[in-house]
Amino acid sequence: MSGIRIENLRRSLEGVVASVLATCDGDGMPNVSMISQVHYVDADHVALSYQFFNKTRRNLLLTKAASVLISDPATMASHRLELEFVETRTSGPLFESMKAKLAGIASHHGMEGVFRLLGADIFRIRSIAEVPFLALQPPPLEPPLLPAVRKSICELDTCTDLDELLDLSLECLERHFGVSHSMILMVDAKERRLYTVASRGYAKSGVGFEAAFGEGVIGVAALENTPIRIGHMTSDYRYGAALADTAQRAGLLSARPAEIAFPGLASPGSQIALPIAIGKTVSGILFAEAEEVMRFGYDDEDALAVLAGYLGAMIELLREDEDDASEDAQPADTQSGTSIAAQLHQADQSVFLDHNYLIKGVAGAILWKLLREYVSTGRTDFSNRELRLDPGLRLPVHSENLEARLILLRKRLEERQAGIRIEKIARGRFRLVVESPVTLEEFAGSGGAGIPVANI
Incomplete structure (x- = not known):
């Protein structure tokens, strides 16, 4: 050669x-x-x-x-x-x-x-x-990407918890790589889905948006554990409600499931999704997009893949640190004001606050456990360890990132501003803050429909 x-x-x-x-x-x-x-x-x-x-x-x-x-x-x-x-x-x-x-x-x-x-x-x-050919003058050299990777890793190395790591990662993408629209999704291994835990650059955060393995650039990257990059966007890899609407009209779905819309650009020119993984185990996806076509080339893919690999190692390290907390608990003061009506639909563990969808799945089950404990005993302080060991939540011991679920839940509650919050008080410990009395009701169905089975 x-x-x-x-x-x-x-x-x-x-x-x-x-x-x-x-x-x-x-x-x-x-x-x-x-x-x-x-x-x-x-x-x-x-x-x-x-x-x-x-x-x-x-x-x-x-x-x-x-x-x-x-x-x-x-x-x-x-x-x-x-x-x-x-x-x-x-x-x-x-x-x-x-x-x-x-x-x-x-x-x-x-x-x-x-x-x-x-x-x-x-x-x-x-x-x-x-x-031999009359070639044009080469374009100006692009800024080298290796310094951007190094600066990002140096900053991320100072993070002490997952929440900080996720938000700072997307901030580094913007400051060092010039990527203004990005998000991080974590894997639900049992359901073979991904859920958004952090985003940057969008009018709506989209925290809680889910994509199935194999769906769009995000789902394919997770399924195959490989970067997926598109320089000219196509409807084959778009996200949205169109498929669900079509299925419902065809009678394949009796009702639209509760969901959070994809927060991405309406007309992206380029998208890239990179596995956040340790070896062959994918724990999440780093996703970025831009309005320009051909925004991400091979060099961008290489640089962002290194950053995504570092994120995988950091996430695993911080997950191992979650169990360092004590399990102190404190009773709450009596609350007053307009009551909050919370409903759980057992089929998919979806939680509604005042009949408005909030969250589902493992995060929904966690919130319901916290609310039940609060209503029954007035308790507000909890630890990650007790949630991990709770058989009712059915968390896999090693494959499920509990901290990511709590981040998702905290951000969704902040967005809703419904009088319920989660505050971190120490490593592996958090507090449920409830501003008004809460009533709980459980349903046997899912997605906002079903038969009442319990009132608490």
């Missing part, structure tokens, strides 16, 4: 300028076609998008050889890659990453529904040669 390295040509692999693929049949007859995507794999391999079974495909399977012309969208400098076919992948992280990227390219060119990835063809790079 020549001295040219594919790592230095990654801007030519973004799909802004279509690549040209040349193959030959068994008799040496050439065939030339346009290809949507050449994807960087590693220093020795690239992947080509397999979309149609045509003459090109037959030639590849026969000769195992191909030549690809790639062009830099900023300078139009071109290079020829001589490739050797290795294998085709039809699932897994690489396939899903290319699938998402291709969907964005198709949307940009008005070809949604036409460009569909059938497989990711893996090729070994045999040689790289520069193609």
Whole structure:
């Protein structure tokens, strides 16, 4: 191979300028076609998008050889890659990453529904040669990203609790990376869903928004434990209520489930989702988006992946520290004022305050336990340890981040301003603050409908 390295040509692999693929049949007859995507794999391999079974495909399977012309969208400098076919992948992280990227390219060119990835063809790079061409002047160099990563990690290293870590992470994205719209979601391993615990740059925080594994760039990144990046947004990876509305009209849903809307940009040009993980275990997703197209390139992906990996290590470290608290409890003073009506719907553990949806799932079960204890005994002070050991909450011992659930619950209560708050009073300890008398009622159903089963 020549001295040219594919790592230095990654801007030519973004799909802004279509690549040209040349193959030959068994008799040496050439065939030339346009290809949507050449994807960087590693220093020795690239992947080509397999979309149609045509003459090109037959030639590849026969000769195992191909030549690809790639062009830099900023300078139009071109290079020829001589490739050797290795294998085709039809699932897994690489396939899903290319699938998402291709969907964005198709949307940009008005070809949604036409460009569909059938497989990711893996090729070994045999040689790289520069193609003589009157190239344009290169654009000004982008600020290096390594200093941004270093500054962010140095700041995050001072965090002493998860709440501080989450908010400061998104602040660092804005100050050091110039990313104004971002959020962090944590994994509910049992339900295979993610829930938003922190966001920045949006009119509404969206704390509590949920995405299923495999849904949108966020869900696919979690499912495959791989970064997912789209430079031209596509409806294939949008979030919203449209699918639920369609299902309800078709009779597949009897009623819209209680939910919190996705807080993201109405018309994003670019999105990126990166796993927050320790090894093969994904604990969350770092998500960012921008109005500009092609905002996040390969270098951004690398830098943010390092930051997301550091977050994974910090989250695990802070989770281990949660059990350092004592379990003191204090009775509360008698409250007065307009009463707060709280309802629990047992099927999905959704909690409503004065008949307005607040939260569901594990966070809902935690709030209901706290409210029951408060109404029964007047107790206000609790510890993370007792919640973790409570069999009624059914928390997995190691896979569930209790602190993240409490952060989610605290932020949702703050947004609602319904007279109930959670305040942290020490490491692993918090206080339930109730400003008015509370009445509790439980229902057997879910989502705001059901049969009353208990009044407390």
